[in-house]
Amino acid sequence: MSRGRGGTSGRGAGRGSGRGRGANALPAGLSFEDMIAASQARDPAPLYPRFPDLPVLANVSDKERQICKYQMGFVERLKKSPYYLVDTTKTNSINQVPRYSDRYKVVSSKLPTG
DSSP: OOOSSSSSOSSSSSTTOOSSSOTTOOOTTOOHHHHHHHHHHSOOOOSSOOOOOOOOOOOOOHHHHHHHHHHHHHHHHHHHSTTOOOOOSOTTTTTOOOOGGGGGOOOOOSOOOO
16 A cells, blocks of 8 residues: 555545546536626626715915924924933833844934934
């Protein structure tokens, strides 16, 4: 009794060559032409639903530009203040597995400069 792949010994007749109909056999009374005609008779489904109409972006007014300028200046002043803290510790340093690539990571712990 051979347990190898070749020959017809053992159970079955090998992989993919079972008994009965082949892989391309269709049910009785049905031909490939019938299958093609049935698949072409259906309307194709739409690929994507229709997108809603998005509003058109209007031009930015002078008032909005001024507000943006004040907001950006406020953020810069906060970053330059002595009360702006930068967390230099790693959050998961206790449970983190040391990795070989950690030796080559560039760590920048400086305060942002403006």
